[in-house]
Amino acid sequence: MSIISKKLVIAKFGGTSVADYPSMLNCARIVLSNPFTRLVVVSASSGVTNLLVELTQAHVNDERRVQLLKNIAQIQYSIIDNLPQSQHLLALIDSLLNHMSVLSESLILNRSKEVMDELLSIGEQCSSILFNEVLKQQGEYSQVFDARKVMRTNDQFGAAEPDINDIFRLCQSELLPSLNNTRFVTQGFIGANEQGRTTTLGRGGSDYSAALLAEALNATTLEIWTDVAGIYTTDPRLAANAKPIKEISFSEAAEMATFGAKILHPATILPAVRKNIEVFVGSSKQPESSGTWIRTQVNNAPVYRAVAVRRDQTLLNLHSLKMLHAQGFLAETFASLARHKISVDLITTSEVNVALTLDKTGSDSSGQQLLNDALIQELEHHCNVKIEDSLALVAIIGNNIPNTTGVCQQVFDSLSEFNIRMSSQGASQHNMCILVAEKDAAAVVQTLHRDLFEGLS
Numbered sequence: 145m146s147i148i149s150k151k152l153v154i155a156k157f158g159g160t161s162v163a164d165y166p167s168m169l170n171c172a173r174i175v176l177s178n179p180f181t182r183l184v185v186v187s188a189s190s191g192v193t194n195l196l197v198e199l200t201q202a203h204v205n206d207e208r209r210v211q212l213l214k215n216i217a218q219i220q221y222s223i224i225d226n227l228p229q230s231q232h233l234l235a236l237i238d239s240l241l242n243h244m245s246v247l248s249e250s251l252i253l254n255r256s257k258e259v260m261d262e263l264l265s266i267g268e269q270c271s272s273i274l275f276n277e278v279l280k281q282q283g284e285y286s287q288v289f290d291a292r293k294v295m296r297t298n299d300q301f302g303a304a305e306p307d308i309n310d311i312f313r314l315c316q317s318e319l320l321p322s323l324n325n326t327r328f329v330t331q332g333f334i335g336a337n338e339q340g341r342t343t344t345l346g347r348g349g350s351d352y353s354a355a356l357l358a359e360a361l362n363a364t365t366l367e368i369w370t371d372v373a374g375i376y377t378t379d380p381r382l383a384a385n386a387k388p389i390k391e392i393s394f395s396e397a398a399e400m401a402t403f404g405a406k407i408l409h410p411a412t413i414l415p416a417v418r419k420n421i422e423v424f425v426g427s428s429k430q431p432e433s434s435g436t437w438i439r440t441q442v443n444n445a446p447v448y449r450a451v452a453v454r455r456d457q458t459l460l461n462l463h464s465l466k467m468l469h470a471q472g473f474l475a476e477t478f479a480s481l482a483r484h485k486i487s488v489d490l491i492t493t494s495e496v497n498v499a500l501t502l503d504k505t506g507s508d509s510s511g512q513q514l515l516n517d518a519l520i521q522e523l524e525h526h527c528n529v530k531i532e533d534s535l536a537l538v539a540i541i542g543n544n545i546p547n548t549t550g551v552c553q554q555v556f557d558s559l560s561e562f563n564i565r566m567s568s569q570g571a572s573q574h575n576m577c578i579l580v581a582e583k584d585a586a587a588v589v590q591t592l593h594r595d596l597f598e599g600l601s
């Protein structure tokens with residue numbers, strides 16, 4: 145019986161896990177310790193995508209451009225320094241770095257989104273080659289697999305949408321048959337359109353890539369290896385007393401990701417749900433610490449599971465007297481937002497006002513602003529528009545929230561010292577959201593965490 149017909153594990157290593165040679169070595173040990181791990185998905189080494197994004201930006205002058213190219217090259221060479229001397233490897237990386245330089249130069253004349261994606265893909269291309277070399281150094285006969293052969297997307301450069309049917313078909317024909325004999329290392333975050341042009345799935349998209357591949361290969365388990373030992377009750381960088389969660393449901397994890405828990409890309413859970421693939425989140429630095437399992441069914445479903453925060457939120461306040469006892473105002477507003485590919489997050493309404501926050505989930509890899517002048521002008525045709533920014537969305541995530549007496553009182557009591565600009569609950573069983581000033585975000589999360597989680601066990 146073939147190994148992959150028994151069990152197939154897809155392991156994704158994030159940027160912090162493949163930041164440098166020692167980190168890559170930890171990851172290699174994790175891969176090699178499990179014979180069922182046949183496909184490894186890597187992000188660019190930590191910091192590289194940020195440097196590449198800066199390289200795509202119009203304001204970057206020549207001096208800074210050269211510095212950025214150098215910094216990116218330095219990260220790759222510091223890993224190569226630890227690998228056996230190989231002209232072939234050097235030539236591969238150098239050719240990618242040269243390509244990066246040519247692309248960055250061409251952006252000066254033509255700010256093409258297609259070229260930007262090609263440039264952004266260099267980070268993952270380099271890290272996959274280097275991580276494969278680390279595996280080979282450990283005695284594994286592994287190979288690099290170009291994700292663009294299977295990760296078919298549409299043409300929306302910067303925030304491309306995957307074509308699930310094509311990805312399934314391509315994975316089944318191009319990748320699955322070889323997994324039995326060879327371990328492959330592939331790139332997260334990048335894909336290609338029908339014409340083979342490189343696309344990217346949006347910032348943080350490697351988790352999503354790994355989940356799509358797990359779905360298309362009918363994997364048993366998806367492992368997300370990162371720099372913390374699983375999903376915590378809140379970002380451990382924000383609250384020192386945050387605790388790792390042993391087991392969490394798909395619905396709760398999806399809410400956490402959607403509402404800013406950076407540990408998972410918001411789209412990661414959907415493919416796993418579609419194929420009921422269990423997801424493990426663990427630390428590549430401490431693989432022995434227990435980590436978090438994300439499953440359909442979990443043993444306990446507490447009212448309070450976690451607190452997440454999404455910063456840099458924009459609130460649109462739309463005012464129109466036409467709204468009074470009228471129909472169609474919201475339809476018109478949502479149609480304008482849809483034309484600009486913006487989805488709405490929170491919404492509250494009154495007689496003549498609608499307040500809404502914008503969902504940045506599908507944001508462009510190039511870091512462009514969601515709200516543009518064209519959209520605002522369009523909205524101003526039918527209402528007055530007021531924009532507030534410097535806000536943060538804090539989400540309390542758990543179970544049965546709208547049907548549990550006392551949740552609102554507990555949350556509002558806990559936050560009595562803060563101004564709550566907007567609140568929303570009732571639509572989902574799994575969350576209650578509040579909008580607060582960005583400057584208060586950390587204190588709000590810490591206060592909620594202290595009052596809802598600490599002291600409980």
Ligand SMILES: Nc1ncnc2c1ncn2[C@@H]1O[C@H](COP(=O)(O)OP(=O)(O)O)[C@@H](O)[C@H]1O
Nearest residue numbers: 158159160370371375376378379381405406407
């Ligand atoms: N609830 C949470 N549990 C764990 N980590 C969280 C949570 N919310 C936010 N994070 C942050 O997510 C980070 C991991 O995500 P990221 O930096 O994207 O990792 P990677 O480089 O592996 O993709 C952690 O270092 C942590 O600060």
Ligand SMILES: N[C@@H](CC(=O)OP(=O)(O)O)C(=O)O
Nearest residue numbers: 158159187193347348349350
């Ligand atoms: N390298 C890409 C994709 C990604 O998912 O990275 P990470 O796994 O480090 O969040 C980014 O920085 O957006």
